[in-house]
Amino acid sequence: MNAKNPSRGSDIRPLVAKLVLLQETELEIRRLSHELGGVDRRLAELEAGLREEQKALDIVRERLQEIGARNRSLESDLKDIQARIERSQEKLRSVKTNKEYQSGLKEIEDLKAMAARVEDEMLALLEESEAAQRDGKEREAALKTRAAEVEAEKTTVLAEAQGWRNRLADLERRSRELSVEVPETVLARYRRVQAVKKDGVAVAPVSGAVCRGCNVNIPPQMYNELQRMDRLQNCPNCERIIFWKEEEDRSE
Numbered sequence: 028m029n030a031k032n033p034s035r036g037s038d039i040r041p042l043v044a045k046l047v048l049l050q051e052t053e054l055e056i057r058r059l060s061h062e063l064g065g066v067d068r069r070l071a072e073l074e075a076g077l078r079e080e081q082k083a084l085d086i087v088r089e090r091l092q093e094i095g096a097r098n099r100s101l102e103s104d105l106k107d108i109q110a111r112i113e114r115s116q117e118k119l120r121s122v123k124t125n126k127e128y129q130s131g132l133k134e135i136e137d138l139k140a141m142a143a144r145v146e147d148e149m150l151a152l153l154e155e156s157e158a159a160q161r162d163g164k165e166r167e168a169a170l171k172t173r174a175a176e177v178e179a180e181k182t183t184v185l186a187e188a189q190g191w192r193n194r195l196a197d198l199e200r201r202s203r204e205l206s207v208e209v210p211e212t213v214l215a216r217y218r219r220v221q222a223v224k225k226d227g228v229a230v231a232p233v234s235g236a237v238c239r240g241c242n243v244n245i246p247p248q249m250y251n252e253l254q255r256m257d258r259l260q261n262c263p264n265c266e267r268i269i270f271w272k273e274e275e276d277r278s279e
């Protein structure tokens with residue numbers, strides 16, 4: 028019946044096929060570009076993870092240095108205190124009065140208490156230092172393993188990205204070739220819709236009277252016209268260029 032319609036224009040099937048192919052090519056370009064954008068993010072994540080682990084190790088090492096410095100200072104304090112104790116004991120042997128003797132004893136007692144406090148701190152530092160050394164060794168080993176893993180993953184990611192870049196270059200060439208084969212006015216119409224669609228889909232099939240771009244029903248009159256496949260139409264709802272998808276209609 029449609030074949031006899033006097034208003035019938037040229038068969039748009041080859042043009043629709045070309046537009047669909049152009050769109051498939053460009054959607055693949057979008058997808059690959061997105062993947063390539065993810066590559067830089069992934070590489071940055073890998074580096075950041077490694078830096079975090081390095082930072083944690085640096086903190087442990089810094090603490091070990093602090094402990095070392097504090098310990099040296101305490102050792103020197105302890106030597107001083109011990110020297111003072113010896114001097115006080117020396118002095119004690121030559122005191123004249125009981126009062127002087129008592130005060131000398133008290134001085135030695137205080138100095139010994141001071142020395143004990145220093146020794147307690149040194150002991151605590153020794154324990155902390157041993158724990159920090161164990162922690163540092165574990166972190167160092169983990170970091171070495173992680174660095175090797177990151178290096179391997181970076182190599183894989185970069186190789187994959189190179190594959191995508193090659194494929195992207197092919198697709199871009201293909202897209203340029205196809206664009207040239209589509210009449211300028213149709214291409215402009217396609218580009219206009221494409222520019223406002225977030226999913227990049229400018230051409231959508233209609234099957235079962237439903238636009239597959241927006242899943243909204245096509246008015247019956249328009250659906251009848253669509254089936255003639257003699258001119259391009261736009262979906263009244265989503266504005267996409269629509270075409271009747273014969274195969275699916277028949278299978279229903």
Ligand SMILES: [Zn+2]
Pocket residue numbers: 231238239240241242243262263264265266267
């Ligand atoms: Zn639609």
